[in-house]
Amino acid sequence: MNSVLRFRTPEELRSYAEQVRCRGGKVGLVPTMGALHEGHLSLIRIAKALASDVIVTIFVNPTQFGPREDLAAYPRTLERDIALATEAGATAFFVPDVGAMYPGSDNVRVVVRGLTEGLCGASRPHHFEGVATIVTKIFAIVGPCVAVFGRKDYQQLQVVRALARELLLPVEIVGAPLIRDVDGLALSSRNAYLSQLERAKALAIPRALSNALRMFVAGERSVSVLDEVVRGGLERSLLAVDYVTFADPDTLAPCVAGKLGERALLAVAAFAGTTRLIDNVLLGEEGFFEVAPNSSSRAE
Ligand code: AMP
Numbered sequence: 001m002n003s004v005l006r007f008r009t010p011e012e013l014r015s016y017a018e019q020v021r022c023r024g025g026k027v028g029l030v031p032t033m034g035a036l037h038e039g040h041l042s043l044i045r046i047a048k049a050l051a052s053d054v055i056v057t058i059f060v061n062p063t064q065f066g067p068r069e070d071l072a073a074y075p076r077t078l079e080r081d082i083a084l085a086t087e088a089g090a091t092a093f094f095v096p097d098v099g100a101m102y103p104g105s106d107n108v109r110v111v112v113r114g115l116t117e118g119l120c121g122a123s124r125p126h127h128f129e130g131v132a133t134i135v136t137k138i139f140a141i142v143g144p145c146v147a148v149f150g151r152k153d154y155q156q157l158q159v160v161r162a163l164a165r166e167l168l169l170p171v172e173i174v175g176a177p178l179i180r181d182v183d184g185l186a187l188s189s190r191n192a193y194l195s196q197l198e199r200a201k202a203l204a205i206p207r208a209l210s211n212a213l214r215m216f217v218a219g220e221r222s223v224s225v226l227d228e229v230v231r232g233g234l235e236r237s238l239l240a241v242d243y244v245t246f247a248d249p250d251t252l253a254p255c256v257a258g259k260l261g262e263r264a265l266l267a268v269a270a271f272a273g274t275t276r277l278i279d280n281v282l283l284g285e286e287g288f289f290e291v292a293p294n295s296s297s298r299a300e
Helices: 010-022 038-050 078-088 127-142 151-166 189-193 196-202 204-217 223-236
Strands: 005-007 027-032 053-058 092-094 145-150 171-176 240-247 264-272 275-283
Touching (some): 010 053, 010 092, 038 078, 053 078, 127 145, 196 204, 196 275, 204 264, 223 264
Parallel strands (some): 005 092, 027 053, 027 145
Antiparallel strands (some): 264 275
16 A cells, blocks of 8 residues: 655645646645545545546634634544545645644735625625635645535535636636435534434434425425425424525525526525534436435434
8 A cells, every 4th residue: 555645834735746747647636624524535536536646635724714613623533534535545635734824924815705795604704715715725835736626515616616717726626516424414524513413403404405406396496485495494403594595506696586597506504503504405406315304324
C-alpha cells in the first residue's frame, strides 16, 4: 500500500498539485471539514473516476461558523478520516491549521451576492462569506483541477460554481448526488449530535420531502399546498422549522406563491433539539426516494 501524503502548508500542497500536472496527471479535489461519512466518500470516488490523483482537504473553517454555532464541538476524527478516504481513493490530504489558511490581518473575504441571501444565508448571515473565502483559498493553492461538491449542500454548490466562474478560476466544479442513510436521513457529520429520539424525529425531514416529491410527480404544482405538506410533516414531529423554501434551482430565487414550473428546488432546514439539519430535493429532476416509515436504523 502507498504511504499517505499529508500536507500542512499551502506551499507543500501547491507543489504536490504542480507535480501531478507536470507528469501529465489530473488533480481531483474534495474539500471537507472531516468527520467523514459515506456522503464524503462518494465524492472521493467520483473525483477518483475523473482524475489521476485526489486531494482531500480536512479543515474546520472557523469563518463559516456563527458566534453561537458548533465550531468547538464539531466532530474531529482525523486518523479515521484518513484511513476511510484513502480506502475510497484519496492520494493526498491537506490538513492545515487556522494560521496557515488565515495568515494575515483577517480582513479579506470573498462575497457572493444574490445566491447567498435566502435559504441558509438568511439565518446564517456570514456563513457563505466564510465558505466562499476558504474555497477560493483552496482553489488558489491547488490550481487547475476538478473539484467535487455534494448536492446535500445545494446552495453551497451554487455559490462555489458562481465564484469559480466569476473569479475565472481554472477549476471544473462537479455536483455529486446527495447520499442518504438507510432510513432516509441525509448523511451529515452533525447527525452524530442526535440522540436516538431526536434522530427518530429528524426522519420527518426526508419523509416530508419524499411526500412533496411524490405529489409533484403526480402533478401537484401549487406552492402553498406543497409547502403545507412539508411544514405540517416537520411540525407534527416537533421539529423547529428554520425554512421550507421552493426556489429556482439555478438562481435560487424563491417561488413564494402560485404554481411551480417543471423544475424546482425544495430545500429545508430544521432543528432536531439543538442540531440544525438541512436537506433538499430537486423536483422535476429526481425520481422517488423511498423512506422506511418508522425505521430507527442507524449506520455508524
Ligand atoms: P462538509 O464536511 O460537511 O463541509 O462537507 C464536505 C462536502 O461533502 C461538501 O461538498 C458536502 O456537500 C458533501 N456532503 C456532505 N454530506 C453529504 C451527503 N450526505 N451526500 C453528498 N455529499 C455530501
